Amino acid sequence: xxxxxxxxxxxxxxxxxxxxxxAALFLLPSxxxxxxxxxxGPIGQVLSVPLEVFSxxxxxxxxxxxxxxxxxxxxxxxxxLRKQLEFVQGQxxxxxxxxxxxxxxxxxxxxxxxxxxxxxxxxxxxRDATNWYRGIILNKGEQNGVRAEMGVVTPAGVVGRVVxxxxxxxxxxxxxxxxxxxxxxxxxTRDEGIVEGTRSGRARMKYIPLLSTVHPGDRVITSGLTxxxxxxxxxxxxxxxxxxxxxVFRSAELEPEVDMTKLDEVxxxxxxxxxxxxxxxxxxxxxxxxxxx
Amino acid sequence: MKIWLYIALLLTVIPLQTTLLHHVxxxxxxxxxxxxxxxxxxxxxxxxxGLIIGFILGWSQDIMSAGELWVNVVSKGGAGFxxxxxxxxxxxxxxxxxxxGLGAISCLSSLVFVYSMKxxxxxxxxxxxxxxxxIQAVLDAFIGAGAYWLFARRWVxxxxxxxxxx
Numbered sequence: 001x002x003x004x005x006x007x008x009x010x011x012x013x014x015x016x017x018x019x020x021x022x023a024a025l026f027l028l029p030s031x032x033x034x035x036x037x038x039x040x041g042p043i044g045q046v047l048s049v050p051l052e053v054f055s056x057x058x059x060x061x062x063x064x065x066x067x068x069x070x071x072x073x074x075x076x077x078x079x080x081l082r083k084q085l086e087f088v089q090g091q092x093x094x095x096x097x098x099x100x101x102x103x104x105x106x107x108x109x110x111x112x113x114x115x116x117x118x119x120x121x122x123x124x125x126x127r128d129a130t131n132w133y134r135g136i137i138l139n140k141g142e143q144n145g146v147r148a149e150m151g152v153v154t155p156a157g158v159v160g161r162v163v164x165x166x167x168x169x170x171x172x173x174x175x176x177x178x179x180x181x182x183x184x185x186x187x188x189t190r191d192e193g194i195v196e197g198t199r200s201g202r203a204r205m206k207y208i209p210l211l212s213t214v215h216p217g218d219r220v221i222t223s224g225l226t227x228x229x230x231x232x233x234x235x236x237x238x239x240x241x242x243x244x245x246x247x248v249f250r251s252a253e254l255e256p257e258v259d260m261t262k263l264d265e266v267x268x269x270x271x272x273x274x275x276x277x278x279x280x281x282x283x284x285x286x287x288x289x290x291x292x293x
Numbered sequence: 294m295k296i297w298l299y300i301a302l303l304l305t306v307i308p309l310q311t312t313l314l315h316h317v318x319x320x321x322x323x324x325x326x327x328x329x330x331x332x333x334x335x336x337x338x339x340x341x342x343g344l345i346i347g348f349i350l351g352w353s354q355d356i357m358s359a360g361e362l363w364v365n366v367v368s369k370g371g372a373g374f375x376x377x378x379x380x381x382x383x384x385x386x387x388x389x390x391x392x393x394g395l396g397a398i399s400c401l402s403s404l405v406f407v408y409s410m411k412x413x414x415x416x417x418x419x420x421x422x423x424x425x426x427x428i429q430a431v432l433d434a435f436i437g438a439g440a441y442w443l444f445a446r447r448w449v450x451x452x453x454x455x456x457x458x459x
Contacts, residue, residue: 011341018344018370025363036352036362043349044356050304051357054312126311128358131322131425132406135359137311163359173359199420201321 037164044141044166048125051169052139055125059264117230119153119267120144125169134177134201136160136263141168150228151269157234157257158182158222159266170268174260175235176201183226184235186212187219195220195235195254203236203254210250214241220254228269295338299346306330307353322425324432327354328402331369332395332437333444335376336386343373364409368402375401388438388445396434400426 024032120140128135140146142165152159152172160180164171173180176197184195184205191214193207205220218238224231236254243250306326314323327350335343351369355362379394380386403426407418 014341014344015374018348018374022367025367033362036355036366040352040356040362043353047304047307047353047357050308051311054308058312126308126357127315129307129311129327129354130325130358130360130365130406131429132421133359137357164356166356169357171357171359177359179359199424 041166045168048139048141048166048168051125051137055123055139118270120146120270121265122146122152122170122268123265124263128171133179134174134197134260135163136172136174136266138162138170138172138266138268139168140268141165141170143167145270146170146268152266153229153233153269154258154263154266157236158229159258159260159263161228162268172266175258176203176256176260182229182235183223184220185223186214186238187221189214189218192223192225193249198253201260203256205238205252205254206249208241208250208252210243210248212250214238214250214252216240216252218252220252230269295342299334299342302330302334302346303349303353306350307357310354311357319432320424320428322428322432324436325399325402325429326436327351327365327369328372328399329395329433329437329440331373332376332398332433333440335373335378336380336391336441338377339381340374340377343375343377344370345373347371347373360406361409364405368405371405372398372402386441388442391441392434392438395437396430399430399433403429 021032122138122140122144124136125139126137128137136159138146138152146162146165148162148165150162152161158175160172160174160177161182162170163173174197175182175195178197178199180197182195183192185192186205186208189212191208191212193205195203195205198204208214216238220235220238222229222231222233222235234257236256238252239255240253241250242252310323310326314326317323331343331347331350334346338346347369348366351365351367352362354365354369358365375398376394383390403422407421407426410418410421412418
């Protein structure tokens, strides 16, 4: 009780220090951000303990709810899923045939085998602490090799990218946030564009050429040209294509492949092109290269 | 005693905000528990307590958010200080006074977020304000006033206000 009890002088000192901090934040924004991030590391580590506890409590409650209480309509859902399964099995057979044909052609053309990116599995332990960003908190941080700007995915598709890390946790900005942008292409027509989040929590593909033949239902995937995602990861399906009069590009609304409200486990892409990185290391004279004995 | 209460608040508010509170949303907006706690600390504990707790809580919130690392530090620290000043100058705090005060402070702190968007698009700023800030202000005000009402019913608050105020 006595610790924060102070005299008039200490109160004035605290106010002056806060005013100085404000001045530093406005005059030297990037430097002060770096200092706050560095000093906040221990705070993040301390907070990650109760965060894990609350998260496991939340998971337990959700499991009880979904496992026992929210079972209404499960029979109808099961019937629909069986129908869907039959359809997907048929599609799978066709794709298997197509894969064999592609492998044969790749062998003929001597194509390089695409490597699987190096990934880290992480659990979602929370949502963004404010209402202003669509983000999630992961239970893996710098000590697990997670760094800012790394891509985050699930087997269904793209989730977002890491924007902040502490030693034991990291914050991911979701693909559906308006501050996020991913280089993408339309799977069918190969038209390139940028996918951004929208205010309504969905996504929009911008800069589609006017002469493009895209239509609703087309799938959009990562182009792999920039950022932390390899080519070919599912982003979403086009639901509505827009073109205003006088616009030089078209844009399309997307339904994301991943349901961002039901994320439990995700994969952080440590290196999108492992093979490319490895081959870079083998080139003599490259900076930071470790020579083999 | 008070320091342990503050530590407990710092260790529980942010985990609660990030894990369990997303089940309690109105139009996809959650109340800002951090702001409510900081304002209550300011009202009961004075400007210095509000400022310090606001600063630390805001910093923790910024670490667990995708936004820039100053927005909550500034808004929560400022909110704690303003709440402390208001608490000192108001003769008698009632749940209704707190309801209006918390709503106003929540709106003011949301303006810091709108400023941090660094946009000149008035449409975007207005959308952010009425679709998020106003709803959050209403939620914060009701939760804060409710907490105060419970607190005031259970414990006599005047000694705490008079003796422990900085």
